[in-house]
Amino acid sequence: MIVKIEQNAGFCFGVVSAINLVEKELGNNDKLYCLGDIVHNNKEVERLSKLGLEVIDIKQMEKLKDTKVMIRAHGEPPSTYELAKKNNIEIIDATCPIVLKLQQNVRKGYTQMKSINGQVVIYGKKGHAEVVGLVGQTDNNAIVISGLEDLDFIDYTKPIHIFSQTTMSKEDYTQICNQIEQKYKALNQNLSSNLLITNSICNKVSSRSKQLIEFADSVDMVLFVSGRSSSNGIYLYNLCKAHKEKTYLISGKEDLKKEWFKGCQSVGISGATSTPMWLMEEISDICTSIN
Ligand code: SF4
Numbered sequence: 310m311i312v313k314i315e316q317n318a319g320f321c322f323g324v325v326s327a328i329n330l331v332e333k334e335l336g337n338n339d340k341l342y343c344l345g346d347i348v349h350n351n352k353e354v355e356r357l358s359k360l361g362l363e364v365i366d367i368k369q370m371e372k373l374k375d376t377k378v379m380i381r382a383h384g385e386p387p388s389t390y391e392l393a394k395k396n397n398i399e400i401i402d403a404t405c406p407i408v409l410k411l412q413q414n415v416r417k418g419y420t421q422m423k424s425i426n427g428q429v430v431i432y433g434k435k436g437h438a439e440v441v442g443l444v445g446q447t448d449n450n451a452i453v454i455s456g457l458e459d460l461d462f463i464d465y466t467k468p469i470h471i472f473s474q475t476t477m478s479k480e481d482y483t484q485i486c487n488q489i490e491q492k493y494k495a496l497n498q499n500l501s502s503n504l505l506i507t508n509s510i511c512n513k514v515s516s517r518s519k520q521l522i523e524f525a526d527s528v529d530m531v532l533f534v535s536g537r538s539s540s541n542g543i544y545l546y547n548l549c550k551a552h553k554e555k556t557y558l559i560s561g562k563e564d565l566k567k568e569w570f571k572g573c574q575s576v577g578i579s580g581a582t583s584t585p586m587w588l589m590e591e592i593s594d595i596c597t598s599i600n
Contacts, residue, residue, distance in 0.1 A: 311575040312596040315524045321513040321582035323382040323405030324348055330403045331379060335360045338503040341401070342577065343379040344370060345438050347555070348583040349539035352561055356585075370398070377401055384408040384436035386445020407475060408439060411509050412446050416469040418505070419447040428452055432485055433474030434540055440474050456481075459486060465492045468503035470528070471484065475511035476541040476582070478548075479518070482510060513582055514541045518548055518590050521579060526551040528577035530569060534589055535557050542581030548581070561588065562595050570599050589594050 322330070325454040327347060334341045340361045346354050347362065354364065362379075370378060370392060377399045380389065393400050404412075419429045419553060429451040433440040444451045452462050463469060473482045486506050493504045525531050531549055532555055535542025550556040557569060570576070576596045578589045 310572070310573070310596055310599050311528075312593050313528065313575070313577055314586075314593055315521065315577060315579035317517055317520045318579040318589060319582075319584065319586045320348075321405075321511070322582055323407060323513075324509075327379075327382045327403035327405070328353075330401060331357055331362055332360070334377070334379070334401055335362065338377070339377055341377060342370070343346075343381060344385065345381055345383070346538075347379070347381050347403075348585075349536040349542065349581070350560075350583045350585065350588070351536055352588050353583070367392075370397075373398060374567060376405065380404055381438070382408065384412055384442035385438075386442050388445060391567065405475075407511050408442070411472065411475060412442060414507060414509070415443050415451070415472055416446040417471060418472065418507070419451070422468060422470050425503070427468030427470065428464060430454060430463055430469055430471040430489070431474065432471065432477060432482055437540060443472065443474070457485065459489055460485075460492065463489065463492075465489075465496050467504075469493060470505040470507070472507045474540065475509060476514050476544070477510055478544045479510050479515045482508075490511045503569075514544070517541075517545060517582075521545055521549055522552050523578055525549050525556065525577060528575040529555065529573040530575075531556040531577045531579060532565075532592060533579050534560070534584045534592060536560055536583060539581040539583045542583065545579070545581060545583045547559070559592070562592055565592070567599070570596075 342363050342365050367411040374396045379401040422429050429447050431443050431451045431453050435453050533546040546558045578593055580589055
């Protein structure tokens with residue numbers, strides 16, 4: 310069996326630096342709290358919890374004092390930083406620089422929209438940590454839309470500035486923006502300057518699509534390794550599956566099924582920006598031994 314791991318798969322730099330920061334902190338301390346899962350990958354979370362990383366939620370953070378809490382690459386709303394200050398908690402901030410920049414742009418966009426009675430719209434997964442962080446930049450006033458079915462939440466008689474969560478599908482975002490543009494223009498023929506669209510999808514995710522399709526073409530079967538709560542993982546898996554029917558979503562070696570390998574001479578392994586390389590290598594080793 311020929312087995313290859315996609316060259317571009319594995320952690321993005323935002324996740325790499327967050328994990329480096331955890332490992333560095335845990336080199337000096339026995340324990341570190343992390344607000345939410347450090348990555349959307351249970352296997353990596355398990356590995357880091359053995360080193361002393363304890364995942365907490367915001368309710369648990371409210372009860373902590375005089376300690377350190379890590380903020381992951383997805384970022385957090387301003388209220389989390391205020392809570393930390395109040396409880397004398399030192400923040401170990403691993404917010405990805407791309408997310409940080411987006412938070413700043415959303416805040417700027419909100420100030421501008423507020424001054425002209427407009428709206429900030431965020432295209433993303435409702436309740437996703439990054440989206441919560443972005444909505445927090447707008448005093449929780451942003452309108453979150455997750456698909457075409459949510460477009461009626463927007464008031465098309467008012468100015469609009471739309472942003473996207475960094476890990477959404479580029480194609481879906483384009484489709485959503487086109488629909489918003491049509492609805493807006495139908496009511497505001499001479500005011501199109503009051504409809505602002507910011508392309509805020511991370512290049513690390515959007516550039517993967519073409520590379521993943523080419524990779525899928527080069528093998529008989531693709532094993533896509535990802536946690537089911539990873540937005541970019543589900544997006545990339547669906548993309549790959551639409552292109553290559555023989556694509557399977559797995560979270561670890563225990564999900565492998567021998568019958569998938571029937572008639573296959575080559576297997577490709579890929580994963581989300583939150584899938585650790587060690588996990589893909591572990592799966593690769595098992596596949597290599599299958600005849
Ligand atoms: S996917 Fe992009 S924005 Fe998200 S953590 Fe990775 S590098 Fe940062």
